[in-house]
Amino acid sequence: MAGLTVVSGPSGVGKSTLIQRLRQTRPDVWVSVSATTRAPRTGEVDGEHYFFVTLEQFEQMRAAGEFLEYANFAGNWYGTPRAAVAEHLASGMPVVLEIDLEGARQVRRSMPHAQLVFLAPPSWESLVARLSGRGTEHPDVVARRLQAARTEMAAQGEFDVTVVNDSLDEAVARLVSLLGLPEASST
Secondary structure (H helix, E strand, O other): OOOEEEEEOOOOOOHHHHHHHHHHHOOOOEEOOOEEOOOOOOOOOEOOOEEEOOHHHHHHHHHOOOEEEEEEEOOEEEEEEHHHHHHHHHOOOOEEEEOOHHHHHHHHHHOOOOEEEEEEOOOHHHHHHHHHHOOOOOHHHHHHHHHHHHHHHHOHHHOOEEEEOOOHHHHHHHHHHHOOOOOOOOO
């Protein structure tokens, strides 16, 4: 039975890369697009990677109850539009959310049957190297993300399943298995 699966984990663990590969290989899974007040990174497309909104727009959406979950992370707001998630779940399609720890907690409270998947790095050192090596953010932002990552790693036990992202292909295959889907044919 199709349902809601939340993928979370520390910044830099590869959530976006995992979800991008899932989207490429599994069109039978709907991946929610979050709204954010964060400025787009190079190559990000509005409506595809995120809905980039102003703080005022975000606050209006939040006040109207339009988010399933929302949280502030590294100084920016992120939220999952509720209506699109409900629509896809009602259609019977598996739905995946890529959200932070606080968002996962909010989903757990409002939708206790959702499956929460924690994406973990192979080691703390590999996570530090990934975040520092991005080159897309100011060192202060990287330091805040690493501080948040320690908190997120400590909350791993709140999740139903942990997937270690030491091989992207294996992590995607594990996620597909957790979604209860057959492996894609190689034809």
